[in-house]
Amino acid sequence: MTYCVALKLDEGLVFLSDTRTNAGVDDVSRYKKMFTWDVPGERVIVLMTAGNLSITQGVITRLNMALEAASEDGEVENLLNVPDLFRAAQVTGRLMRDLVGKHGEAIEKEGASSGASIILGGQIKGQPPRLFLIYSAGNFIECGEDTPFLQIGEIKYGKPILDRTIRRESSLDEGVRTVLVSMDSSVRSNLSVGPPFDLAVLKTGAFQMGVQRRVEDSDPTFRSISDGWSAALSRAVNDLPRTDDWFGGSLESE
Amino acid sequence: MTYCVALKLDEGLVFLSDTRTNAGVDDVSRYKKMFTWDVPGERVIVLMTAGNLSITQGVITRLNMALEAASEDGEVENLLNVPDLFRAAQVTGRLMRDLVGKHGEAIEKEGASSGASIILGGQIKGQPPRLFLIYSAGNFIECGEDTPFLQIGEIKYGKPILDRTIRRESSLDEGVRTVLVSMDSSVRSNLSVGPPFDLAVLKTGAFQMGVQRRVEDSDPTFRSISDGWSAALSRAVNDLPRTDDWFGGSLESE
Numbered sequence: 001m002t003y004c005v006a007l008k009l010d011e012g013l014v015f016l017s018d019t020r021t022n023a024g025v026d027d028v029s030r031y032k033k034m035f036t037w038d039v040p041g042e043r044v045i046v047l048m049t050a051g052n053l054s055i056t057q058g059v060i061t062r063l064n065m066a067l068e069a070a071s072e073d074g075e076v077e078n079l080l081n082v083p084d085l086f087r088a089a090q091v092t093g094r095l096m097r098d099l100v101g102k103h104g105e106a107i108e109k110e111g112a113s114s115g116a117s118i119i120l121g122g123q124i125k126g127q128p129p130r131l132f133l134i135y136s137a138g139n140f141i142e143c144g145e146d147t148p149f150l151q152i153g154e155i156k157y158g159k160p161i162l163d164r165t166i167r168r169e170s171s172l173d174e175g176v177r178t179v180l181v182s183m184d185s186s187v188r189s190n191l192s193v194g195p196p197f198d199l200a201v202l203k204t205g206a207f208q209m210g211v212q213r214r215v216e217d218s219d220p221t222f223r224s225i226s227d228g229w230s231a232a233l234s235r236a237v238n239d240l241p242r243t244d245d246w247f248g249g250s251l252e253s254e
Numbered sequence: 255m256t257y258c259v260a261l262k263l264d265e266g267l268v269f270l271s272d273t274r275t276n277a278g279v280d281d282v283s284r285y286k287k288m289f290t291w292d293v294p295g296e297r298v299i300v301l302m303t304a305g306n307l308s309i310t311q312g313v314i315t316r317l318n319m320a321l322e323a324a325s326e327d328g329e330v331e332n333l334l335n336v337p338d339l340f341r342a343a344q345v346t347g348r349l350m351r352d353l354v355g356k357h358g359e360a361i362e363k364e365g366a367s368s369g370a371s372i373i374l375g376g377q378i379k380g381q382p383p384r385l386f387l388i389y390s391a392g393n394f395i396e397c398g399e400d401t402p403f404l405q406i407g408e409i410k411y412g413k414p415i416l417d418r419t420i421r422r423e424s425s426l427d428e429g430v431r432t433v434l435v436s437m438d439s440s441v442r443s444n445l446s447v448g449p450p451f452d453l454a455v456l457k458t459g460a461f462q463m464g465v466q467r468r469v470e471d472s473d474p475t476f477r478s479i480s481d482g483w484s485a486a487l488s489r490a491v492n493d494l495p496r497t498d499d500w501f502g503g504s505l506e507s508e
Contacts, residue, residue, distance in 0.1 A: 229494065244427065
């Protein structure tokens with residue numbers, strides 16, 4: 001499995017991915033699932049992958065091959081010359097559809113899943129930041145205003161915290177802390193999601209990689225967020241309205 | 255889908271179930287999934303069901319038929335005369351296995367799932383409280399000390415809060431508030447989990463139904479817990495250690 005989450009806030013985009021892949025619980029490895037491209041001052045693109053690793057690696061390899069080919073023949077379409085991020089999502093989706101079409105049946109025959117999904121986002125000069133979720137079939141959706149986040153992989157454990165706290169107006173720092181909590185909840189409940197994590201933050205209008213950092217499980221800031229969160233939740237439960245009135249006080253300890 | 259959760263705390267057992275069932279998103283109904291039996295002062299048993307409704311209703315009907323039969327012939331084994339809750343789990347599991355064996359293939363042929371699961375718990379005089387999770391195959395596990403809760407149905411959204419806050423030593427009131435938050439998180443993320451909810455609380459050593467209540471979505475206490483939780487989470491994120499040191503303060507708003 002995998003867990004990747006991206007936020008689209010007014011102040012910018014936040015991306016976080018784990019690094020665990022597995023083919024059964026007895027075959028666990030560490031693979032990077034976040035990939036970035038930029039032309040500082042002009043555009044910056046971040047891509048995160050989940051699902052069948054052979055499919056998603058195939059997509060990344062072909063995206064990079066197009067970049068190389070373009071260095072010899074400027075006409076070759078690639079992530080650094082597409083006119084907008086919508087086209088970047090189309091190109092990426094088409095590659096994924098082609099690869100699933102080519103290999104999907106053979107993969108499924110072996111009892112594995114050929115499913116994969118990709119989050120792609122960034123900003124190109126003169127345009128607003130955009131964020132997409134691309135499916136195996138090559139189709140995609142764009143992150144809207146009502147739900148300012150996208151998730152792929154093992155999304156359920158980490159979703160309630162996003163549902164409750166993330167709004168477009170949330171600050172980038174608040175966003176970073178929230179995705180770390182969301183990731184930590186997923187790691188605690190699903191062995192197939194694991195550290196270290198890759199974090200990227202793109203400030204709106206910067207047109208370059210803002211922050212890019214590998215967060216180790218032992219990182220003191222991450223540890224204090226993880227531990228602090230458990231303590232904060234216990235306090236929060238304690239601060240909730242009591243339910244005694246339902247029971248005539250019968251729940252009080254004797 | 256469904257969501258049911260039960261806690262095994264030192265002070266007692268807490269049970270909470272939703273009431274939504276569905277066969278596709280266009281066929282949604284309300285069914286009770288919590289069933290109780292008691293002989294006040296001697297034993298009390300609570301059972302919650304998830305999965306294929308025809309299977310779980312079949313189990314409940316047969317458990318009640320055994321009770322009726324026993325009123326004519328005291329020898330018939332039933333929930334009110336089994337010597338311990340382990341045997342109650344065995345009897346219930348055997349009924350489920352028999353029903354799945356009888357109808358499972360035909361159900362699956364129609365494209366539906368015959369899977370089901372049951373949480374059964376309670377206390378019999380002279381014995382400690384016990385809590386079991388029973389699977390379709392009739393096998394079961396008992397709730398232990400390290401993880402003092404069991405869940406069935408759509409378990410993922412509501413699990414992180416349990417992982418972080420529930421310990422054996424938690425009070426019953428804390429337990430009730432936590433399962434309500436856990437349920438509320440599931441309802442927000444999965445349409446197939448829905449109100450009203452059935453709540454039961456058994457105090458250790460009481461040997462009778464302690465609290466039993468249907469909690470409507472409009473219940474003011476439930477509403478204040480749901481709203482209070484969102485506010486508390488936002489505050490909790492705000493109180494977490496800041497991540498600025500990773501970025502040289504570059505995440506500050508300008």
